[in-house]
Amino acid sequence: MEREQGVPLHCKVTVRILxxxxxxxxxxxxxxxxxxxxxxxxxxxxxxxMSYSKAWTVMKEAENIWGFPLTERHVGGLHGGHSVLTAQAQILLQRYDSLEDSVCRVAQEKFAEYFNPQELRRLKEIGHGK
Structure with a gap:
């Protein structure tokens, strides 16, 4: 059986909370x-x-949906203003990362189950009457 060159088959999962x-x-x-x-x-x-206006819109929409600020903005000062993540944003980010890790781990396990070399050989053989 010929081996195809390039990147092997794999799956990619994106987690979005809606x-x-x-x-x-x-x-x-x-x-x-x-x-x-x-x-x-x-x-x-x-x-x-990304443009600043787009980033600002994305953050405002997220804050409106969650119902709390994701950043604390500090205006002015000696070196200008700055922003830091709120405690809620830090927790959201940690939980999102954990959820994404878990979902990707399960997706990889299922991908290996359904698309392993043996299963791919079976798929190829279906069209050859074997």
């Missing part, structure tokens, strides 16, 4: 991580290649 619209997902998580790293929404948006 209400009427997206409440939390990879984008919000990445923005929060970026705020934690850079100390600002603008810095986080730049890291992602």
């Amino acid at each position: 209400k009427e619209t997206r409440a939390f997902g990879p984008g919000v998580a990445q923005l929060l991580r970026g705020i934690g790293e850079t100390g600002s929404l603008q810095g986080a948006a730049q890291q992602m290649g």
Whole structure:
């Protein structure tokens, strides 16, 4: 049997928490991580290649859905303003990461069960009358 070159088959799962619209997902998580790293929404948006206005809209929508702020904004000062994650945002991010890890682990297990080399051989043999 010929072996195909390149990346092997695999699955990718994306976790999104929804209400009427997206409440939390990879984008919000990445923005929060970026705020934690850079100390600002603008810095986080730049890291992602996202406009500040888009990042601000995403954060405001998430805060409205959750009903509490995700960042504390500190204006001015000697070195300008900065932002930090609220305790709620830190917990949300930790829980999201744990949920995503769990879901991805189960998805990988099921993928290995349904798409292992033996099962793929069976699929190929179906069309050959074997």
